[in-house]
Every structure is written in structure tokens, then in C-alpha cells.
Amino acid sequence: MNGDDQMLALDNQICFALYALNRAVTARYRPVLAELGLTYPQYLVMLALWEHGPGGEAARVSDIGARLRLDSGTLTPLLKRLEERGLLTRRRQASDERVVRLSLTEAGWRLREQAREVPMQLVCGLDVAPERLVTLRQELRSLLEVLERSGPSD
Amino acid sequence: MNGDDQMLALDNQICFALYALNRAVTARYRPVLAELGLTYPQYLVMLALWEHGPGGEAARVSDIGARLRLDSGTLTPLLKRLEERGLLTRRRQASDERVVRLSLTEAGWRLREQAREVPMQLVCGLDVAPERLVTLRQELRSLLEVLERSGPSD
DNA sequence: CAAAATTATATTGTGCACAATATAAAATCA
DNA sequence: TGATTTTATATTGTGCACAATATAATTTTG
Structure with a gap:
């Protein structure tokens, strides 16, 4: 009876998935970067x-x-x-x-030497197939490009 | 000669792709949500x-x-x-x-009626195959789950 | 039951994001 | 050349995020 739009369900929002994952990833970086x-x-x-x-x-x-x-x-x-x-x-x-x-x-420049370890440290503590991350990265970049092409004007 | 770690290239960081896309998506929502x-x-x-x-x-x-x-x-x-x-x-x-x-x-509750239009408005102004977005959302949620499972403790 | 520990929310302080505006310098134009 | 416009950065103000701490109420323990 209620206007149960599944369109407005939080778990159906790609924006929320993006928002939540971005914050979770940032949280993973935080202690590692704090050392730097x-x-x-x-x-x-x-x-x-x-x-x-x-x-x-x-x-x-x-x-x-x-x-x-x-x-x-x-x-x-x-x-x-x-x-x-x-x-x-x-x-x-x-x-x-x-x-x-x-x-x-x-x-x-010296800090860069320390930073070299950061990406590996993050990926390693993650138990996700690396190629899965590569695929995701490509998809994210591809969508970013779409948004930026049509974005500023439209 | 220089320590040209491709590991530290900005475009190779999944975290940056996530960060940039999240902000781009948020920017898309901003004018629509401003109406609400x-x-x-x-x-x-x-x-x-x-x-x-x-x-x-x-x-x-x-x-x-x-x-x-x-x-x-x-x-x-x-x-x-x-x-x-x-x-x-x-x-x-x-x-x-x-x-x-x-x-x-x-x-x-009344605001919800206005908000009903928001998701469609966003997806429509996007020129991306909807199933591509569904796939991405699933992948984002799946990774979020991985991070949250191993996260709080580890 | 009283003291200690836990829980739920609030407060404080820092650092982004971002809009709007300010400032100052350079480029363009009349 | 002098006035106008454009450009690059800075400043101001608002609203998140998040850590650390505070406050107050409940639960647990001794």
C-alpha cells in the first residue's frame, strides 16, 4: 500500500555504494598514511x-x-x-x-621512498583478486570520463 | 634513472578512481537535490x-x-x-x-514524492547502459562487504 | 544496593570540498 | 595607452567526516 518505490531503496543507489566504498577505502589508507x-x-x-x-x-x-x-x-x-x-x-x-x-x-622526495610501500600494503591486506581491482579501476575511470565529458556543460 | 614506480602513478590508484568518481557523481546530484x-x-x-x-x-x-x-x-x-x-x-x-x-x-514524507524522480533523472542524464551501472553497483557492494568483514578488526 | 563498566548521543576540533567572493596580475581591446 | 576582461590564487563561510572526549543514562558486578 505504501509508496514503496524500490527506486529509492538505499541499496539500489549506485551513489551510495560509491560513497560507502570510498569512505571504507579511505579508512583503510588512514593508518598507513598516518605513518607518513x-x-x-x-x-x-x-x-x-x-x-x-x-x-x-x-x-x-x-x-x-x-x-x-x-x-x-x-x-x-x-x-x-x-x-x-x-x-x-x-x-x-x-x-x-x-x-x-x-x-x-x-x-x-624522501617521503616518496616510504610511500612506495603503501599501494602494496593496501592491496595485500585485502583478500581480493588483483585483476578484479584492475577491472574495477578501469570501469571507474571510464565512467568518470563519461561524466566529465558531458558534465561541465550539460 | 629516477625511481619511476608505476605503483605510485595516480591513474593506477584504485583509490583515486573511486575518489574522483564519487565526487563527480555527487556533483551531478547537487543541482537536482538543491531543488529539494x-x-x-x-x-x-x-x-x-x-x-x-x-x-x-x-x-x-x-x-x-x-x-x-x-x-x-x-x-x-x-x-x-x-x-x-x-x-x-x-x-x-x-x-x-x-x-x-x-x-x-x-x-x-511529502518530500519523498519529489525525491521519487531523482534516481531516474540522474540515470537518464548519463548515457551509460543501465546494466553497466547495475554490475558496477554489485561490484562496489561486494568489495564494501569484503572491507567491512576484515576491516573493523584486522 | 553501590561502584564500575557500558551504551547512546552530543560536543569539540581538524581537515577537507565547494560555492561565492576578493585580490591582484596579466592579457585584450578600444 | 588606458579601460576592460580574463586568469590564478586566496579568502570566507557552510557542511560534512572523523577522532577524541564529554555527558548522561542504563546495565552489570561485587
């Missing part, structure tokens, strides 16, 4: 900076923002915290004072 | 309350917490906001004053 003194978003920023590499120009805030889909409202305070911990420096670019360039310090 | 005057977490709480139903005992804060994997630190202020908007009432249970019972108001 990083939060999860800070870890992602470090991954982006490590990936940007030491050669070429230092990354701009907006480079990291584009990579992680984060704006300056999120990144500025986060980067200041990483700077305070001595992992990177933030310097205005002389030729264009609007731009802030991010350079990893020695400590920032 | 709800944030995304508030929507999930309402889904849980609607699902709990009008019969039987009113939901406890911890019931919703168990369903959504959220603690009182998150739920208490969120529920107060929903109460201020007149969608629910919070009442201490007489027989056990520790417990707070959550009852949807008329407005809370």
Missing part, C-alpha cells in the same frame, strides 16, 4: 607532485588542481600545511606573479 | 529514514548511523538541520533517555 604524516587528500597531492617530477617547470597550483579536480579553495590551505611540514615550497613565479609554483623539498 | 533543499549526505539520511518506514518504532540515530556508516559526530548536526527544516523530529525515548528517536514529519 599525511591525510588521504594530502597523499593524493603528493602523488600528483611526485608524478609531475623534478625535471621541467615546477607544478602550478592549477596543474595539481586539474589533475585532482580540486580548486584553490581546497588546495591552498592543504598546500600550506604541506609547506609547513617542509615537504614543498610555494613560490610566486617571477614572470607572472599570479602563478604559484610548487617544488618538492628533499624531504618531499 | 537537500545536500547529498542529507539525501542519504532521508533515504534511510524513508526506508525505515512509518510503521514500527521510529528510527534511532544509531540505526541510521549503522545503515550509512556514520557516527553521531556527523549525524547529530545534520539531523538538527533537517529538524530545523521541519523534515523530522528528534525526541528522547522515555523508557531509555539515552536514545533519540527520529520521526519524519508530514513535510518529510
Whole structure:
């Protein structure tokens, strides 16, 4: 009799599955990253900076923002915290004072050596076939692409 | 020469794919839910309350917490906001004053009628085969279960 | 029954996300 | 060139998440 829309059942919402799993995964990372003194978003920023590499120009805030889909409202305070911990420096670019360039310090690069263990540590404590994770990752990335293509405008 | 661990590449992190897609999906919900005057977490709480139903005992804060994997630190202020908007009432249970019972108001139930359109609206504006989403949802839920089984203790 | 332990919710404090706005510098245009 | 527009980052304010702790009520124990 009641309007028992199965459409609104929590377990039928892909958004909830995504939300719950994302938080569960983040929770798994938390103690591991705590050993590095990083939060999860800070870890992602470090991954982006490590990936940007030491050669070429230092990354701009907006480079990291584009990579992680984060704006300056999120990144500025986060980067200041990483700077305070001595992992990177933030310097205005002389030729264009609007731009802030991010350079990893020695400590920032050293941290990468510790971080190398993180992915394996996570996957190992998981009892899931690795190829299952690869498949899932591909599917997640594929859907993200769909959303981002049609997203900004539509 | 450089320590080019592909393990640390951002695009190889399943955690990043999950993080990015979750935020992209949430962003899709945002304008739709704004019409209902709800944030995304508030929507999930309402889904849980609607699902709990009008019969039987009113939901406890911890019931919703168990369903959504959220603690009182998150739920208490969120529920107060929903109460201020007149969608629910919070009442201490007489027989056990520790417990707070959550009852949807008329407005809370009426909102469900509007919310009925939300899932279809989201899926339709997505150009992805529905069965692909069903498969993904199952996989996400399956992995969540794995994490929660081994998680709390290990 | 009284003391201790447990339970349910609330509070406090930190760190994201994100919208909206501000600031300042550079690029474009009239 | 001077005014306008655009661009890059920063700031402000709100609302989660989550850890740690507080509070108060119930249950368990000695």
C-alpha cells in the first residue's frame, strides 16, 4: 500500500555504494598514511607532485588542481600545511606573479621512498583478486570520463 | 634513472578512481537535490529514514548511523538541520533517555514524492547502459562487504 | 544496593570540498 | 595607452567526516 518505490531503496543507489566504498577505502589508507604524516587528500597531492617530477617547470597550483579536480579553495590551505611540514615550497613565479609554483623539498622526495610501500600494503591486506581491482579501476575511470565529458556543460 | 614506480602513478590508484568518481557523481546530484533543499549526505539520511518506514518504532540515530556508516559526530548536526527544516523530529525515548528517536514529519514524507524522480533523472542524464551501472553497483557492494568483514578488526 | 563498566548521543576540533567572493596580475581591446 | 576582461590564487563561510572526549543514562558486578 505504501509508496514503496524500490527506486529509492538505499541499496539500489549506485551513489551510495560509491560513497560507502570510498569512505571504507579511505579508512583503510588512514593508518598507513598516518605513518607518513599525511591525510588521504594530502597523499593524493603528493602523488600528483611526485608524478609531475623534478625535471621541467615546477607544478602550478592549477596543474595539481586539474589533475585532482580540486580548486584553490581546497588546495591552498592543504598546500600550506604541506609547506609547513617542509615537504614543498610555494613560490610566486617571477614572470607572472599570479602563478604559484610548487617544488618538492628533499624531504618531499624522501617521503616518496616510504610511500612506495603503501599501494602494496593496501592491496595485500585485502583478500581480493588483483585483476578484479584492475577491472574495477578501469570501469571507474571510464565512467568518470563519461561524466566529465558531458558534465561541465550539460 | 629516477625511481619511476608505476605503483605510485595516480591513474593506477584504485583509490583515486573511486575518489574522483564519487565526487563527480555527487556533483551531478547537487543541482537536482538543491531543488529539494537537500545536500547529498542529507539525501542519504532521508533515504534511510524513508526506508525505515512509518510503521514500527521510529528510527534511532544509531540505526541510521549503522545503515550509512556514520557516527553521531556527523549525524547529530545534520539531523538538527533537517529538524530545523521541519523534515523530522528528534525526541528522547522515555523508557531509555539515552536514545533519540527520529520521526519524519508530514513535510518529510511529502518530500519523498519529489525525491521519487531523482534516481531516474540522474540515470537518464548519463548515457551509460543501465546494466553497466547495475554490475558496477554489485561490484562496489561486494568489495564494501569484503572491507567491512576484515576491516573493523584486522 | 553501590561502584564500575557500558551504551547512546552530543560536543569539540581538524581537515577537507565547494560555492561565492576578493585580490591582484596579466592579457585584450578600444 | 588606458579601460576592460580574463586568469590564478586566496579568502570566507557552510557542511560534512572523523577522532577524541564529554555527558548522561542504563546495565552489570561485587
